[in-house]
Structures are given as C-alpha cells and as structure tokens.
Amino acid sequence: MSLRYALLAILTAAPLTGYETAKRFEGSVGHVWHAPDSQIYPELRRMETEGLVQGREERWGPNSTKTRYYITAEGESAFRGWMSEPLRYAPWRDVAHMQAAYFEWTDPDSVRMHLQQHAQHYEEQIAQWSSQVQAIESHEHPMIAARLQRYPAEQHARIVAFKSFAYEGLIRLAQAEVDWANSGLALLEELEAQDAEGAG
Amino acid sequence: MSLRYALLAILTAAPLTGYETAKRFEGSVGHVWHAPDSQIYPELRRMETEGLVQGREERWGPNSTKTRYYITAEGESAFRGWMSEPLRYAPWRDVAHMQAAYFEWTDPDSVRMHLQQHAQHYEEQIAQWSSQVQAIESHEHPMIAARLQRYPAEQHARIVAFKSFAYEGLIRLAQAEVDWANSGLALLEELEAQDAEGAG
Incomplete structure (x- = not known):
C-alpha cells in the first residue's frame, strides 16, 4: 500500500x-x-x-x-x-546486523571486509541523500520546482522544510551505520590483540 | 534466503x-x-x-x-x-521517512502525533535491545548459555562481543530515529512560529 x-x-x-x-x-x-x-x-x-x-x-x-x-x-x-492515521511499524529485518551477530564464524579478514563494505555503502548513501537535500533547498530539484509552482507562496517554506527533514533523517541513520561499522573495526582490533596476548 | x-x-x-x-x-x-x-x-x-x-x-x-x-x-x-561473501544491500524502503517528506499535507497536530509516535516506537526498541545486550553480556541469555557450553573457552569472548555489537548497532539506529523525530518536533514549532508571525 x-x-x-x-x-x-x-x-x-x-x-x-x-x-x-x-x-x-x-x-x-x-x-x-x-x-x-x-x-x-x-x-x-x-x-x-x-x-x-x-x-x-x-x-x-x-x-x-x-x-x-x-x-x-x-x-x-x-x-x-x-x-x-498512525503508522504501523513493521518488525525489524536487517541482514547486515543479523550477520554481524555471528561474525565468530568467519575470519578477521572477512569481518573487516564486511564492515568496510558497510561503511562504504552508507557513505555513498549519505553523499546521494546530501545532494538531494541540496537540490531541495536550492529549489533546483525538478519535483520541488513543479510543486512550488503549483502551491501558494505561504506553503513553500513547509514544503521545502519537510522534504529536507525526511532526507536528513536518512542521513542520520546512514551516519549511525558508518559509526557502527567503524566501532566494529575497532572491536576487531581489540579481539585480535587479545588473541595475540593469549597466544604469547 | x-x-x-x-x-x-x-x-x-x-x-x-x-x-x-x-x-x-x-x-x-x-x-x-x-x-x-x-x-x-x-x-x-x-x-x-x-x-x-x-x-x-x-x-x-x-x-x-x-x-x-x-x-x-x-x-x-x-x-x-x-x-x-559480500552482502548485497537492498534499496531503501522506509515508510515513516517517506510520509514525513509530505507532512505539509496534514495539520500540525497530526505531524506532532506522527513524530511522537516515531520517537516512542524507537524508544521501546532501544529498551528491548538494551535488555538483550544485558542478557548477552551477563551470559544469562539462554541461547548464549547454550552456545558457550558448546564452543571452546577461547572463542567465548568473540561470541559474546559480536552479539552485543550487533544489538549496539540497532540501538544506534533507533537513537538516530528518536533524535530525528525530536528535531522534527523542533522544526514544527519553528514553522508554527513563522506562520504566527506571517499572520500577525
């Protein structure tokens, strides 16, 4: 729907x-x-x-x-x-976090690959969404331009503000994903240092 | 799959x-x-x-x-x-952010209701996931207990660490959702103040 x-x-x-x-x-x-x-x-x-x-x-x-x-x-x-109407929130389904819960099943190099890929994916999303925000705020986005032409001037501020706001939310989420992946890379180093100590 | x-x-x-x-x-x-x-x-x-x-x-x-x-x-x-294997990331589908992009189509009270509901939903998720992290780190979680019994002691640190890490990622995301909803409530007040000025 x-x-x-x-x-x-x-x-x-x-x-x-x-x-x-x-x-x-x-x-x-x-x-x-x-x-x-x-x-x-x-x-x-x-x-x-x-x-x-x-x-x-x-x-x-x-x-x-x-x-x-x-x-x-x-x-x-x-x-x-x-x-x-209030939204109904779907239960969570996130394969990257699901997989991360079982990272002990693979070697540190695979873990590193996954986390780097995760950070990169969301950095690309941030870039994409940031350029949307820019196009929205400058009114250069073709859909915004069409919309502003159609609705009275006193509505323009909120039309633009809510669209930026939506994308800014996605950017916050993507940034949380990047931060998480980086904290995972730090965790991995810690675990490897512990292993080296254990072996030493 | x-x-x-x-x-x-x-x-x-x-x-x-x-x-x-x-x-x-x-x-x-x-x-x-x-x-x-x-x-x-x-x-x-x-x-x-x-x-x-x-x-x-x-x-x-x-x-x-x-x-x-x-x-x-x-x-x-x-x-x-x-x-x-590297993960394939599915394209984004998020109904709450989709709806927020068009909040000018409803009245401020509905916007407030949506944003408050959004914050509350993710605060509940944070509480749920935090209690998972606690049960994992204390080894009281029944699946963790079963797993630690089955695998050698030198693997226990990473078994526990990766599971906590996965949930901590979800908590970061949920916190970003709460922060976003709260920033939306602030935006709404700003827009209402501007409208009041315009009308005054």
Missing part, C-alpha cells in the same frame, strides 16, 4: 504520464521508498480503476496517444487520510 | 525441534530478522531436503515422536560460505 501513497505524493506535484511517473519516482520519492517500474505501471492502473487518479489520453506523435494521470479529489482525500 | 541463514545461526548453538526453533528464533535472532512461525517450519523442511540440517525422530510422550534438527557439516559450510 505504501507504493500507492508514494505515487499519490508525486502526482500532487504535477499530472504525469506513466513513463514520467516512473522517471520522477526514481529521482524523488524512490530514494525513500524504492519500487521497480514493473510495480508502478499496474499500480497506476489500479488507482485509476479505484478513482484515485484520472487518466486522460493525449496525442503523442502523429499516430499515437499516451495517458496522463491526474490526481482526483478522491485521491487527494485518500492521501490526506493516510497522513492522519 | 536470509531466513535460512538465521535458522542455521540458531542451530549452531544447539539442535532444536521445530517448535523450539520457532521459540528461540523469536527470543534471539528474530529481534534482528523477524519471521513468522509459518515461514520457519517449511524452511526447516526445505533445509532438511537440501541436506543443511538433519531431522532425527525423538520419542515425545507415550505414543508420539517429534523431529529434532541437527545442523550438518554441509549446513555449517553453507553458513560459513555466506559469511565470507
């Missing part, structure tokens, strides 16, 4: 064709809620059936048409409704 | 019946990798078919038997193999 709300979120910024929706998704809300194109197209059609969006045929080239999706009043109301 | 490795991890501590596996799962690795019982039983049977565990029938009461699962050499080798 989250995909549906992510798609409604995008369509509150501008009416889009299926193709544009998939592209804009990837460059905006897809950073926070990943979904492949193969899920996006059928979900848009389901949403149309349920009256949350309206598809309008548009001329596309000399002999063909394409569908542009407009959020309906019902779609906006579903989106607002979701916004005012 | 992660469920399979989580089950192998448990069975490296002790051979268990299906029922015991499900119970022990919930009290240990299930904190990090949640899975319902309905997934655990069929996966154990598949693992038996593939030779990763061996089921041995045991007498259970006067007229019945139950199956106890023992990890095989092949199972241990699969577990070690997984441990030495």
Whole structure:
C-alpha cells in the first residue's frame, strides 16, 4: 500500500504520464521508498480503476496517444487520510546486523571486509541523500520546482522544510551505520590483540 | 534466503525441534530478522531436503515422536560460505521517512502525533535491545548459555562481543530515529512560529 501513497505524493506535484511517473519516482520519492517500474505501471492502473487518479489520453506523435494521470479529489482525500492515521511499524529485518551477530564464524579478514563494505555503502548513501537535500533547498530539484509552482507562496517554506527533514533523517541513520561499522573495526582490533596476548 | 541463514545461526548453538526453533528464533535472532512461525517450519523442511540440517525422530510422550534438527557439516559450510561473501544491500524502503517528506499535507497536530509516535516506537526498541545486550553480556541469555557450553573457552569472548555489537548497532539506529523525530518536533514549532508571525 505504501507504493500507492508514494505515487499519490508525486502526482500532487504535477499530472504525469506513466513513463514520467516512473522517471520522477526514481529521482524523488524512490530514494525513500524504492519500487521497480514493473510495480508502478499496474499500480497506476489500479488507482485509476479505484478513482484515485484520472487518466486522460493525449496525442503523442502523429499516430499515437499516451495517458496522463491526474490526481482526483478522491485521491487527494485518500492521501490526506493516510497522513492522519498512525503508522504501523513493521518488525525489524536487517541482514547486515543479523550477520554481524555471528561474525565468530568467519575470519578477521572477512569481518573487516564486511564492515568496510558497510561503511562504504552508507557513505555513498549519505553523499546521494546530501545532494538531494541540496537540490531541495536550492529549489533546483525538478519535483520541488513543479510543486512550488503549483502551491501558494505561504506553503513553500513547509514544503521545502519537510522534504529536507525526511532526507536528513536518512542521513542520520546512514551516519549511525558508518559509526557502527567503524566501532566494529575497532572491536576487531581489540579481539585480535587479545588473541595475540593469549597466544604469547 | 536470509531466513535460512538465521535458522542455521540458531542451530549452531544447539539442535532444536521445530517448535523450539520457532521459540528461540523469536527470543534471539528474530529481534534482528523477524519471521513468522509459518515461514520457519517449511524452511526447516526445505533445509532438511537440501541436506543443511538433519531431522532425527525423538520419542515425545507415550505414543508420539517429534523431529529434532541437527545442523550438518554441509549446513555449517553453507553458513560459513555466506559469511565470507559480500552482502548485497537492498534499496531503501522506509515508510515513516517517506510520509514525513509530505507532512505539509496534514495539520500540525497530526505531524506532532506522527513524530511522537516515531520517537516512542524507537524508544521501546532501544529498551528491548538494551535488555538483550544485558542478557548477552551477563551470559544469562539462554541461547548464549547454550552456545558457550558448546564452543571452546577461547572463542567465548568473540561470541559474546559480536552479539552485543550487533544489538549496539540497532540501538544506534533507533537513537538516530528518536533524535530525528525530536528535531522534527523542533522544526514544527519553528514553522508554527513563522506562520504566527506571517499572520500577525
């Protein structure tokens, strides 16, 4: 169901064709809620059936048409409704931490590889999300630009502030992952020093 | 596939019946990798078919038997193999941050409710994971006790250290979530103050 709300979120910024929706998704809300194109197209059609969006045929080239999706009043109301309901939190599933709990089953070099890879992965995420924050705050992000054009000026501050805030939360999480991996590398050295002492 | 490795991890501590596996799962690795019982039983049977565990029938009461699962050499080798392969990181999917990006669609009271709920949820997780760390470090956790009995003393330090380390990572993440929610509450006050100024 989250995909549906992510798609409604995008369509509150501008009416889009299926193709544009998939592209804009990837460059905006897809950073926070990943979904492949193969899920996006059928979900848009389901949403149309349920009256949350309206598809309008548009001329596309000399002999063909394409569908542009407009959020309906019902779609906006579903989106607002979701916004005012408490979230249900899914139980935790994290394979990196699960694996780390059993690191005694591999050699120190593998542990080091895993922890370095973990830190690197989340450093890359930080870089990616930080550039999103920058594009949001400078209003250069195409979705932000479209959104600001559509909504009155007195709403602009909070539109921008909440989007930055969402990404800043992800950056905090990624930083916690990097710090954790680094503390693991320190732990590994400690354990190796203890082993060396034990053997000495 | 992660469920399979989580089950192998448990069975490296002790051979268990299906029922015991499900119970022990919930009290240990299930904190990090949640899975319902309905997934655990069929996966154990598949693992038996593939030779990763061996089921041995045991007498259970006067007229019945139950199956106890023992990890095989092949199972241990699969577990070690997984441990030495780099992880593939799944793309991000986080509904709380996704929703926060569009908080301008609801009123300040709903935003406050979401952020307070978010902080509370992760504070509860911190409490739960902290009590796991305590039970691990005191060796009172039943799975740790079983595991330490099974493996030589020179491995005990790392067995305990890595398990604590895994949970400490989760606590760091949960703390980052709490801090983020609190920063959101501060942001909300700021935006409300700006609105009041604008209206004044």
